[in-house]
Amino acid sequence: AQKITQTQPGMFVQEKEAVTLDCTYDTSDQSYGLFWYKQPSSGEMIFLIYQGSYDEQNATEGRYSLNFQKARKSANLVISASQLGDSAMYFCAMREKDFGNEKLTFGTGTRLTIIP
Amino acid sequence: EAQVTQNPRYLITVTGKKLTVTCSQNMNHEYMSWYRQDPGLGLRQIYYSMNVEVTDKGDVPEGYKVSRKEKRNFPLILESPSPNQTSLYFCASTEITGGSGANVLTFGAGSRLTVL
Numbered sequence: 001a002q003k004i005t006q007t008q009p010g011m012f013v014q015e016k017e018a019v020t021l022d023c024t025y026d027t028s029d030q031s032y033g034l035f036w037y038k039q040p041s042s043g044e045m046i047f048l049i050y051q052g053s054y055d056e057q058n059a060t061e062g063r064y065s066l067n068f069q070k071a072r073k074s075a076n077l078v079i080s081a082s083q084l085g086d087s088a089m090y091f092c093a094m095r096e097k098d099f100g101n102e103k104l105t106f107g108t109g110t111r112l113t114i115i116p
Numbered sequence: 117e118a119q120v121t122q123n124p125r126y127l128i129t130v131t132g133k134k135l136t137v138t139c140s141q142n143m144n145h146e147y148m149s150w151y152r153q154d155p156g157l158g159l160r161q162i163y164y165s166m167n168v169e170v171t172d173k174g175d176v177p178e179g180y181k182v183s184r185k186e187k188r189n190f191p192l193i194l195e196s197p198s199p200n201q202t203s204l205y206f207c208a209s210t211e212i213t214g215g216s217g218a219n220v221l222t223f224g225a226g227s228r229l230t231v232l
Contacts (some may be wrong), residue, residue: 004158033218045159045206045223052218091158095217100166102147102210103174104221106158 002026004092004107012113015083020067021077021110023092029053032096034075035104036066039089045082052076079112087114118143122207122224129197130232137192139207147212148190149221152176152203159204159206165190166212197231204228 005024006089013019025034036048051059051066059066067076079086089111120141120147129135141148149164151174161174165184167223179201181193207224 028133035220037223043142043204043226045208045226047220047222050218050220093159100212101164101172101174102212102217102219102221103164104159105163106160108156108158 002107002114003105004094005090006110008110010111010113012115014115015084016081019079019082019086019112020070021079021092021112023075023077023107025073025075025092025094027073027094027096029096032094034066034068035093035095036064036075036077037091037093039091039109041088045091049077055066082114084114084116087112118222120209120222120224122208122227123127123230124227125225126228128230128232131198133205135194136195137194137207138227139190139192139224140188141190141207141209141222142188143209143222144187145209145211145222146185146187148207148209149174150180150182150190150192151206151208153206153226154207162192162205194229197229198227199231202229202231 032053034051038046049061049064051068063080065078089109091109092107123138146167149158150162153159163182165171205227208221210219210221
C-alpha cells in the first residue's frame with residue numbers, strides 16, 4: 001500500500017479562492033510527522049507546514065493550514081486566498097519512527113494552477 | 117544564509133562516464149541525504165548519512181555511491197551512469213532527533229541529470 005496518497009494529479013483554482021489539496025497516509029506508528037512542501041517551476045523544494053501526530057491543534061503558517069484528521073489518516077493542505085504565485089507542485093510527506101534516518105516518504109504530488 | 121548547495125545544477129552525460137554531484141551544507145547538520153525525483157513517483161531516498169563516516173542505503177541505492185568524509189559535504193557518485201538514472205536529484209540536510217520529529221529537511225536547489 002502507498003504510504004502517502006495524493007489523489008489529485010492536477011487542480012485549477014480561481015485566484016483569491018481557497019483551495020484544499022488532499023493527502024492520506026498509512027502508518028502503524030503512533031508517533032509520526034506530516035509535512036507539506038511546495039515545488040515551483042524553478043524546481044526547489046520549499047517547506048510549508050508541519051503537523052505532529054500528537055499535536056491536538058491543526059498547524060497554521062500564514063495562508064497555509066493543515067486539516068489533520070487522525071482517525072481518517074488525512075492531512076489536507078488548505079491555502080486561503082490563493083495567489084498567482086501559489087501555482088506549483090505540492091508534495092505531502094511523512095516521517096515515521098526510524099532511529100537515525102530522518103527520511104521523508106513523499107506522495108506523488110498535486111500540480112496546482114491558479115487562474116487569474 | 118543557511119543553505120544546501122548542489123553542483124552541477126544541470127548535466128548531460130553519456131552511459132558509463134563516471135560523474136559526481138557535490139553537496140555542501142553550512143548549517144552544521146549531522147544528517148544529510150540524497151533523493152531522486154521522477155514523474156509520477158515523487159521523491160525517493162537514495163542514501164543517507166547520520167554523521168561523518170556513517171552512511172546507509174535508502175530505498176533506491178542501486179547504481180549510486182556516497183561518502184561522508186567531512187560533516188558539511190556529502191557527494192553522490194554515479195560510477196557507471198545508465199539512462200534509467202536520468203532524474204532530478206536533491207540533497208537535503210537536518211538535525212537528528214531519532215526520527216518522527218519536527219526537524220525540517222532543507223533541500224538543495226536540485227541537479228537535473230540526463231544520461232544518454
